[in-house]
Amino acid sequence: MRRFLTVLAALATLSLTNCGYNAIQTNDEQVKANWSEVVNQYQRRADLVPNLVNSVKGFAQQEKDVLLGVTNARAKVGSIQATPEVLNDPAAFQKFQAAQGELSSALSRLLVVTENYPQLKSDALFRDLMSQLEGTENRITVARNRYIKSVQDYNVGIRTFPTNLTAMLFGYKDKPNFTVENEREISTAPKVDFNTSPAPAK
Amino acid sequence: MRAMSVARPWVVALLLCFSLTASAEVAIPQLTGRVVDQTGTLSSGDIAGLTQKLKDLESGKGSQIAVLIVPTTQPEDIAQFSIRAAEAWKIGRKKVDDGALLVVAKNDHRLRIEVGYGLEGALTDVTSRRIIDEDIAPKLRSGDFAGGINAGVDRMIAVANGEQLPAPQPQASHGVDLDWDTMTSLAPFVLIGAIIGGGILRAILGRLLGSVATGGLFGAIAWIVAGSLLASILVGLVGFVIAMFADAVNTAGPPMRGRSRGGWVGGGSSSGGWSSGGSSSDSGSFSGGGGSFGGGGASGSW
Numbered sequence: 315m316r317r318f319l320t321v322l323a324a325l326a327t328l329s330l331t332n333c334g335y336n337a338i339q340t341n342d343e344q345v346k347a348n349w350s351e352v353v354n355q356y357q358r359r360a361d362l363v364p365n366l367v368n369s370v371k372g373f374a375q376q377e378k379d380v381l382l383g384v385t386n387a388r389a390k391v392g393s394i395q396a397t398p399e400v401l402n403d404p405a406a407f408q409k410f411q412a413a414q415g416e417l418s419s420a421l422s423r424l425l426v427v428t429e430n431y432p433q434l435k436s437d438a439l440f441r442d443l444m445s446q447l448e449g450t451e452n453r454i455t456v457a458r459n460r461y462i463k464s465v466q467d468y469n470v471g472i473r474t475f476p477t478n479l480t481a482m483l484f485g486y487k488d489k490p491n492f493t494v495e496n497e498r499e500i501s502t503a504p505k506v507d508f509n510t511s512p513a514p515a516k
Numbered sequence: 517m518r519a520m521s522v523a524r525p526w527v528v529a530l531l532l533c534f535s536l537t538a539s540a541e542v543a544i545p546q547l548t549g550r551v552v553d554q555t556g557t558l559s560s561g562d563i564a565g566l567t568q569k570l571k572d573l574e575s576g577k578g579s580q581i582a583v584l585i586v587p588t589t590q591p592e593d594i595a596q597f598s599i600r601a602a603e604a605w606k607i608g609r610k611k612v613d614d615g616a617l618l619v620v621a622k623n624d625h626r627l628r629i630e631v632g633y634g635l636e637g638a639l640t641d642v643t644s645r646r647i648i649d650e651d652i653a654p655k656l657r658s659g660d661f662a663g664g665i666n667a668g669v670d671r672m673i674a675v676a677n678g679e680q681l682p683a684p685q686p687q688a689s690h691g692v693d694l695d696w697d698t699m700t701s702l703a704p705f706v707l708i709g710a711i712i713g714g715g716i717l718r719a720i721l722g723r724l725l726g727s728v729a730t731g732g733l734f735g736a737i738a739w740i741v742a743g744s745l746l747a748s749i750l751v752g753l754v755g756f757v758i759a760m761f762a763d764a765v766n767t768a769g770p771p772m773r774g775r776s777r778g779g780w781v782g783g784g785s786s787s788g789g790w791s792s793g794g795s796s797s798d799s800g801s802f803s804g805g806g807g808s809f810g811g812g813g814a815s816g817s818w
Contacts, residue, residue, distance in 0.1 A: 324711065351810070442642045445814050449641030452595050456811030 334477030338486055341468040345489060346398045348461040353396045355453045356414055362450060363388045363421070366443050370424065373434035377427050384424050387417040407490040421447070458492055465491045542589055542597060544604045549802050553585045555622050562662040566669060578684030579614040579635065579676045580607045580805060583665060589621045597621070598630040599811055608632040608807020614681050615807035616672055618665065620656075627652060629672070631813040638679035639672065641814050647671050648816035656818040706754055710734060714759025723760070731756030 367381055367388075374381075391413045400406045434440055469488040472481040481487075545552050550570040551563045558566075570581050582605065589597035598619040608615020613634035620627045629644040651671050655664030710730060717733075718726030735752025739745070 324708075441645075445641045445645035449644075449812060449814060452813075452815075453811040455595075456599055456809075 333480040334471060335480050335484070337471055338468075338477060338481060338484075341464065341471050342486070344464045345401065345461070345468050348457065348464045349398060349401055352454070352457040352461050355450060355457045356391070356396070359447070359450045359454065360388055360391050360417070362443065362447055363417070366421075366424075366447060369437065369440045369443055370428060370434060373431050373437065373440075374427065377424075380420075380424050380427050384417070384420045387413070387420040391417050401489050402487070404490045411492065462491055465489050541592055541600075542586065544601045545584065545586070547582070547605045547802065547804065550581070551583045553583075555585050555587050557585055557622060557661045558665070559662070562666070566666065569669060569673065573673050573676065575684065577677055578609055578612065578681055579616070579679075580609070580807070581616045581618070581669065581672055581676065582607050582802075583618045583620075583669065585620045585622060585661075585665075587621070588623045589619075589626070590624065594619060594621050594624065594626040594628045594815055595811070598628045598813075599809060602630045602632070602809040606804035606806045606808070608634060608805055609682075610806030612682055613807040613809070614676070614679070615804065615809070616676065616813075617809075618668060618672065620661075620665065622661075625656075626815065626817050627656070628815040629668075629813045630809055630811075632807045632809050633812070634681065634807065635676060635679060636810075636812045639675050639813070641812065643675060644812075645814035645816065647675075648814060653816055653818040706734065706751055707758065710755040710758035714755065718759060727756050727760040730759035 363384060367384055370377070371381060394410050394413050396410055400410055428434055428440075469491075471477050472486055472488050545554055549563075550567045551558065553563065566583060570583075574580050584598075584601055586597075592600075598617060601619060602615070602617050605617070606615075607617055613632040615632040616635055616639060617630040618627070619630060627648060629639070629648060631639045631644060647668055652664045652668040655661075655667060713733065714727060714730040717729045720726065721729055731752040734755030735748040738751035739748035
């Protein structure tokens, strides 16, 4: 009997490793780690926003609407909890992404407006903040890319044979991934109009 | 025949897909040295001088900085290109992540300083942008590439020297660093191998001698694969203990034996994977230490 149990234990270890149970766990942790990095960088951006708004305010007080838009979007982002549980809830994930997307577009509107204030653009503090914002946006892109790749690995593992059987057995579902928010906007060619103010950057 | 004609457009489409993805991005150049110039802009004297500076930094401080000059990064943005280069080259020490990369895209008139995680505290986005705007860009504008890159590298070195980092390892022992990940990923093979190999050896040599032989064999294999005494002793001990006490499997009867032979083959074939992982380091010339990057740094133009 003891022998039988030992053999069974050895087989179980073997089959769990072979059927990708460990791989699923590894991928799952990788997804979580990459997600934390995404959230971390979004947080960093949110922390930058108040300073940015203040420095713009000093030079461009009349752009109230734009500044208010950024502040509101920032508040909305702050109110959404981005725990790893979000990853298993597509609706919450959508909401998080929508809020961050809103802040992104509010910020890009702000940057367009700042083009009209040469004094602001040459201000040292503003320039520093801009390079920080730029760096943070770049980090967000990198973090999102890594997240997308790790989710891809995870989902491929979950949906291909034979690991899909293991996943089914333990109830692992595929995870949501980032999509482009403004797909339609991107796929239509931008209009060039020389009569009005500069077209939105990016 | 009809199936053929239906399939043909698909095949063509698939081939098109391949050719499109193949030409989409600029390939990352080989890391041939600390300064990689694909445009032939820098003279060999410039490159030697820069390389010496960067070498001194690594031996004194441990940080690795590299310079890459390419004609263009199109269609990618320089930020996307440089993070790919940084990921491919893995500059900076592993876990310390104190690498930095200066990328210049000559025809695009764009440049970027890519900063590893460990240097982000000193070489912040703001500092990187200032180095680009104040030191490098003005010289590049006047066509003085060697001067601009030298000035930028000098200041990057100065900034990196200001950061608190772990001291460099004296004469880095270039054996395979045996971290916990590789150990645990090998564990199943060691376990299964020891049970089966131990069973066979014990059947031939008797219990104690067979177990000792298994342990010795495993130690020897670990020595060859990992090149570390500690690892080989550890693995040898594990092999010995398993062979000594895993009675059950050996005497479980003929069906088990057939299964176990398959397992042994599996374990054997995987050893090819280990050794290829081990032999990649230690190649005399410059190679990245395994540092990671997260997109920190700044881009600029001239």
